[in-house]
Amino acid sequence: MSKVNLAVDLNGLKLQNPVTTASGTFGFGEEYQDYLDLDSLGGVMVKGTTLHPKQGNPTPRIAETKAGMLNAIGLQNPGVDYLIKEILPTIKDYDFKTIVNISGNTVKDYAKLASKLNQAGVAALEVNISCPNVKQGGLAFGTQPEMAAGVVEAVRAETDLPLITKLSPNVADITEIARAVEEAGTDVISLINTLLGMKIDIDSQKPILANQMGGLSGPAIKPVAVRMVYQVAQAVDVPLIGMGGISNAQDAIEFLLAGADAISIGTANFVNPQVSMEVLEGLEDYLVENDYDNVSEIVGNAINNSKL
Amino acid sequence: MSKVNLAVDLNGLKLQNPVTTASGTFGFGEEYQDYLDLDSLGGVMVKGTTLHPKQGNPTPRIAETKAGMLNAIGLQNPGVDYLIKEILPTIKDYDFKTIVNISGNTVKDYAKLASKLNQAGVAALEVNISCPNVKQGGLAFGTQPEMAAGVVEAVRAETDLPLITKLSPNVADITEIARAVEEAGTDVISLINTLLGMKIDIDSQKPILANQMGGLSGPAIKPVAVRMVYQVAQAVDVPLIGMGGISNAQDAIEFLLAGADAISIGTANFVNPQVSMEVLEGLEDYLVENDYDNVSEIVGNAINNSKL
Amino acid sequence: MAQQVIKEIVTQKEISPNHFKMVIRAPKIAKEAQPGQFLHLKWVNDLTGQDPLLRRPISLNSIDQAKGTITIIYRVIGRGTKLLSSLQAGDEIDLMGPLGESFSVSDSASKIAIVGGGMGIAPLLPLVNQLLDLDKQVTLLLGANTKEQLINLAEYQKLDVNLKIATRDGSCGQQGFITDLLTELSKIDYVYTCGPEIMMEKVQDWAKQEKIVGEASLEERMGCGTGACLSCVCKIKVGSKDDWQYQKTCTQGPIFPLGEVIFGE
Amino acid sequence: MAQQVIKEIVTQKEISPNHFKMVIRAPKIAKEAQPGQFLHLKWVNDLTGQDPLLRRPISLNSIDQAKGTITIIYRVIGRGTKLLSSLQAGDEIDLMGPLGESFSVSDSASKIAIVGGGMGIAPLLPLVNQLLDLDKQVTLLLGANTKEQLINLAEYQKLDVNLKIATRDGSCGQQGFITDLLTELSKIDYVYTCGPEIMMEKVQDWAKQEKIVGEASLEERMGCGTGACLSCVCKIKVGSKDDWQYQKTCTQGPIFPLGEVIFGE
Numbered sequence A, B: 001m002s003k004v005n006l007a008v009d010l011n012g013l014k015l016q017n018p019v020t021t022a023s024g025t026f027g028f029g030e031e032y033q034d035y036l037d038l039d040s041l042g043g044v045m046v047k048g049t050t051l052h053p054k055q056g057n058p059t060p061r062i063a064e065t066k067a068g069m070l071n072a073i074g075l076q077n078p079g080v081d082y083l084i085k086e087i088l089p090t091i092k093d094y095d096f097k098t099i100v101n102i103s104g105n106t107v108k109d110y111a112k113l114a115s116k117l118n119q120a121g122v123a124a125l126e127v128n129i130s131c132p133n134v135k136q137g138g139l140a141f142g143t144q145p146e147m148a149a150g151v152v153e154a155v156r157a158e159t160d161l162p163l164i165t166k167l168s169p170n171v172a173d174i175t176e177i178a179r180a181v182e183e184a185g186t187d188v189i190s191l192i193n194t195l196l197g198m199k200i201d202i203d204s205q206k207p208i209l210a211n212q213m214g215g216l217s218g219p220a221i222k223p224v225a226v227r228m229v230y231q232v233a234q235a236v237d238v239p240l241i242g243m244g245g246i247s248n249a250q251d252a253i254e255f256l257l258a259g260a261d262a263i264s265i266g267t268a269n270f271v272n273p274q275v276s277m278e279v280l281e282g283l284e285d286y287l288v289e290n291d292y293d294n295v296s297e298i299v300g301n302a303i304n305n306s307k308l
Numbered sequence C, D: 001m002a003q004q005v006i007k008e009i010v011t012q013k014e015i016s017p018n019h020f021k022m023v024i025r026a027p028k029i030a031k032e033a034q035p036g037q038f039l040h041l042k043w044v045n046d047l048t049g050q051d052p053l054l055r056r057p058i059s060l061n062s063i064d065q066a067k068g069t070i071t072i073i074y075r076v077i078g079r080g081t082k083l084l085s086s087l088q089a090g091d092e093i094d095l096m097g098p099l100g101e102s103f104s105v106s107d108s109a110s111k112i113a114i115v116g117g118g119m120g121i122a123p124l125l126p127l128v129n130q131l132l133d134l135d136k137q138v139t140l141l142l143g144a145n146t147k148e149q150l151i152n153l154a155e156y157q158k159l160d161v162n163l164k165i166a167t168r169d170g171s172c173g174q175q176g177f178i179t180d181l182l183t184e185l186s187k188i189d190y191v192y193t194c195g196p197e198i199m200m201e202k203v204q205d206w207a208k209q210e211k212i213v214g215e216a217s218l219e220e221r222m223g224c225g226t227g228a229c230l231s232c233v234c235k236i237k238v239g240s241k242d243d244w245q246y247q248k249t250c251t252q253g254p255i256f257p258l259g260e261v262i263f264g265e
């Protein structure tokens, strides 16, 4: 029996606790069933899904950098129909909330994805307007407020599911995009996706990734992610799911203090498959030690305290 | 006697070798005279200078992050007049090229700074349109192409000195800004300045920096910096000075392969005050081992090789 | 079932320049692991921080159920394996495993060839033992740069296998590539191969020509090791002639049927 | 002249819980260093990678020119000092130093008070020795949480100083704050202080009231240690009444004139 109330209500999306796993880093959850009690997770954002199956990019698809990694998976996935028919049924009995991360090349793609998933029994949709690894669409939607809003409106029109919009950090002013998607009707904002980066092999004198560029994730990007959460929390009213470099409970708490209502863990799952459980326990300890009754009591405290 | 030709000509700014030290991290050079032979550096970008003296931000001004650091110095400097009268004379006899990094709140500030420095005996000006730590100006100039171009034009009109424009990474499309400042008449582009970031102390529940946010530098940002150099090298014709996370010769070579004609070392000076010498030696070894006669032969090779 | 556990190193020894052999006490993994499976390793030490960030995949070189130990043999390549080599008996190591599919053993095949090159020899010992236990006739072709780099040579010399060797420098066996010796083989029912891509590709081409079925063990850069991240994929032919799919080396591999692997892409 | 060098650790010992004393062989630094100066340290070990990234400033606790050694005493706070404490005799350490200004010794002052608190006691030993060599009368006020944390207590008890002690838990000397004992002092010509800000601020207020000149040794987060980065500044009064300047703790300090420091900002 937990001494603190960890449940969060993200504008209708109710999670038993604020710890979720980030899209593309946790498969469909099941891949990690040997390592942890999946039922105790707040939510699982499943791998980015597209309208049609995608082969993704050639290999190498990943490269390590200092305190980080680059990936250019290129959204390899079996497509939304296969997801609904073959995969969702296998994970529907877990206690975590299944959130499907969707990506399209066009606004229409997003709308179709939303309409197909509307009755699929998932808890929410995460609209990825920020994937840096696909040539068309993706990143462009995430860097221009009008386009971002257009995608959200189109998806909104097709679904009653709670709608999370996932922002790209590769912008000059993230609050501008955040306000645009809030106005367009998103229920929740998640941030950040990866920073666009690159690594070169000095022996072959070529980029290491077959795709040349890829998305930077991991501890290296945490300061950028925390800053963006802090800025967006002050710019919008919708709840936030913060992510980017979370490796332990301290990191997760930083995001909550910066204004995130829930958090998501990505790259750290690869390093330590049990990290999400450790984050959950560490968060609970912190709340108990500091006499909080409810996790929401610490959300945004760094904003308030720095105004004192 | 060096076996390879390390000299570089950056559109008129001639450096004896491509290794420079980044503004704000190497003082006026003299601070490091106990640790290395300053005469063997290619160039020193001195601390950001403003029209009037500046006290800078309250402390703490720095915080460490994974493989990086945040700074919010806030451009503390004695002002351009003091620089010209008291400091430049003390460093004029070194063999390195002195490059003055200038920051203004308004376009007029930049123009005045340029006109004051035009006859001050420095080798070049580095126009900082990208400092994230000052409330007005700075960052705004660096994120909007028209404003960036306006600053460069105004400076160009006041000086015959080689002009370097230093870009901010906090943008959606850095090539857009690069093209704008090239058209506005910059001779060289340097990149990147710091990424805007933040760190929160979970005990006090406050941002660690007194200024709340600060600039992220060091190895953590190298993948972003290399990517931006790679993109800008393909978008403009002016030479580039690449920087961001360079800690050793391998890192420096990555930037050259990505398309930088010279490089600059920042944060790593704090960790290892002799790093610039080690980079210079390591670069020379690499060129010798791989049978190059001239450092320019490797510039941009990763671009060419990835098109094969 | 794979698990993540922190285990104690029993011994670590440099067996030839830059090549290390590490024995780890891990009874549960030793009990479950099958030939061809691998571990995903991290050095447990607060002091190293997060560099490198990711784990490192290393094959099981021997599985001793009785003693409750497993052994790996690895070459120092970069920072990760360098760190690994600095560990000593008594230190702890963080491992996920056993991971991946194991080699499959065909009942009908009796004359088996195994072609290993360089570090690719490392995962073969448990397979050889398994095949000998099943009374198969094993011809073992091992290639390396030098005699010193022929992993487990002494062990193989004690076993009832037909051993053929090639080294680049001629310090042991024939001078040249191990694939040069493929033509000497006759009446093989099944072939296993693990080693450099170029070698495995030649084995695949030869097997195709000779109409021999078999398996290859592949290597790809890995993130998760659990099938979640899709970073470790390789091109595998499926269905009709030119169709292929990216399959995960970590969970669908690292063992794939010979003839279906599209190398070099 | 400051230098960056890699030196050998002679001994490292835990002198009380979480407090370590490290002796380093560094003849040149030992020859040049003056009381109050500090080192900027990095742990030399490829394995640690770049976490923490920056160096750590630590004061010289003793300078032995004859033996060519220097000593530091430090408390484990975070990852940096934790790493430092894992080093052993024979390991190498990367140091920049000696850095900063030293305490200045006034010829005219003969009755000296030195007020040290907590880790701020660490840099005082060389100063005390210097003052005693110059035949000054030294009253030493030391405060800490517990007796165990009174750095160099045994050494001071052997020296010809007037020793006054306060501990928070009363395990040695008076129970309470060391600044409570300031009122017991009389006819002091010069006062030095090093310790928590709140303590130094009280000493400064007292000195001002008593019209005593002196010096304080400050701590700020440091980047470069060379005066280049401007991260370590503290507020120092200059010129007329309310004017102040940010001055660099690493090169213009860490020793600043008492009365000119604006604490707590």
Ligand SMILES: Cc1cc2nc3c(=O)[nH]c(=O)nc-3n(C[C@H](O)[C@H](O)[C@H](O)COP(=O)(O)OP(=O)(O)OC[C@H]3O[C@@H](n4cnc5c(N)ncnc54)[C@H](O)[C@@H]3O)c2cc1C
Pocket: A064, C038, C052, C054, C055, C056, C057, C058, C059, C060, C072, C073, C074, C075, C076, C077, C078, C079, C080, C081, C082, C119, C122, C123, C218, C219, C220, C221, C222, C254
């Ligand atoms: C299934 C599998 C089994 C393996 N078994 C063995 C073994 O038994 N013995 C052995 O010596 N080596 C084995 N390897 C290769 C081993 O994983 C690499 O040598 C090791 O990861 C290099 O790490 P590093 O930090 O020293 O090198 P770095 O070059 O610094 O590594 C950089 C990155 O590239 C990856 N990488 C580098 N080389 C390889 C490679 N050949 N395969 C996959 N990823 C690579 C690393 O994991 C890391 O992410 C195996 C690889 C796989 C995929």
Ligand SMILES: Cc1cc2nc3c(=O)[nH]c(=O)nc-3n(C[C@H](O)[C@H](O)[C@H](O)COP(=O)(O)OP(=O)(O)OC[C@H]3O[C@@H](n4cnc5c(N)ncnc54)[C@H](O)[C@@H]3O)c2cc1C
Pocket: B064, D038, D052, D054, D055, D056, D057, D058, D059, D060, D072, D073, D074, D075, D076, D077, D078, D079, D080, D081, D082, D119, D122, D123, D218, D219, D220, D221, D222, D254
């Ligand atoms: C001139 C000077 C002399 C010092 N002398 C001593 C000494 O003799 N003995 C001793 O135990 N400590 C001394 N300190 C404090 C010592 O530098 C810190 O305790 C140490 O840096 C903590 O590092 P960490 O990684 O363990 O802690 P963390 O808290 O993880 O460090 C995080 C960051 O904060 C900085 N930091 C943390 N505490 C301090 C502090 N008190 N002062 C300055 N920066 C800090 C670190 O350098 C680092 O950049 C001195 C500080 C200065 C400025």
Ligand SMILES: Cc1cc2nc3c(=O)[nH]c(=O)nc-3n(C[C@H](O)[C@H](O)[C@H](O)COP(=O)(O)O)c2cc1C
Pocket: A022, A023, A024, A025, A047, A048, A049, A071, A073, A075, A101, A128, A131, A166, A192, A193, A194, A216, A217, A218, A219, A221, A243, A244, A245, A246, A264, A265, A266, A267, A268, C223, C229, C231
């Ligand atoms: C291998 C990999 C694949 C990813 N795939 C997706 C994806 O399909 N959709 C998406 O929105 N984000 C994807 N991401 C981004 C993560 O969900 C997350 O936003 C990012 O990695 C930052 O968090 P982290 O630093 O904790 O990893 C991926 C990240 C990684 C490392």
Ligand SMILES: Cc1cc2nc3c(=O)[nH]c(=O)nc-3n(C[C@H](O)[C@H](O)[C@H](O)COP(=O)(O)O)c2cc1C
Pocket: B022, B023, B024, B025, B047, B048, B049, B071, B073, B075, B101, B128, B131, B166, B192, B193, B194, B216, B217, B218, B219, B221, B243, B244, B245, B246, B264, B265, B266, B267, B268, D223, D229, D231
């Ligand atoms: C403490 C500090 C102060 C800096 N001050 C300036 C400055 O005044 N002007 C400027 O253009 N860049 C400034 N920078 C940015 C650096 O010049 C450089 O662009 C950046 O740190 C990235 O390089 P690095 O990762 O090698 O440090 C500063 C960086 C640091 C760490």
Ligand code: FES
Pocket: C221, C222, C223, C224, C225, C226, C227, C228, C229, C230, C231, C232, C233, C248, C249, C250, C251
């Ligand atoms: S390593 Fe992640 S899917 Fe294989």
Ligand code: FES
Pocket: D221, D222, D223, D224, D225, D226, D227, D228, D229, D230, D231, D232, D233, D248, D249, D250, D251
């Ligand atoms: S630490 Fe850089 S100026 Fe003092």
